[in-house]
Amino acid sequence: MTDATKVTTPAMEGDRNAWKFGFTPQAELWNGRLAMIGFLAAVLIELFSGQGVLHFWGLM
Template identity: 45%
Template sequence: MILPAPTRVPQRRLPRFGFHPHTERLNGRLAMLGFIALLALEYWLGHGLLAWP
């Protein structure tokens, strides 16, 4: 007996909140960009961000 191919494909929804691989990866990448920007700013200013001369 041959079964017919399904006509509808279920759509996978991403969760609206909570831990999800996509959001965790995005958060990590943005944190790395922020850290690099902070290092570049400290290099450009010549001192730490919290230690004003």
């Protein structure tokens, strides 16, 4: 495949792990990663404390 036949999309250009602000593909990747970490933290709190997250923090 020659350079003339390569097709690039905006999502393929640049560093996909760069920290960029606004509605960009990079921001969506970081949003998903941080959401997964938060969900895992909530599950671990429930497993080890025997309470829900809101009860653990005293909110209910």
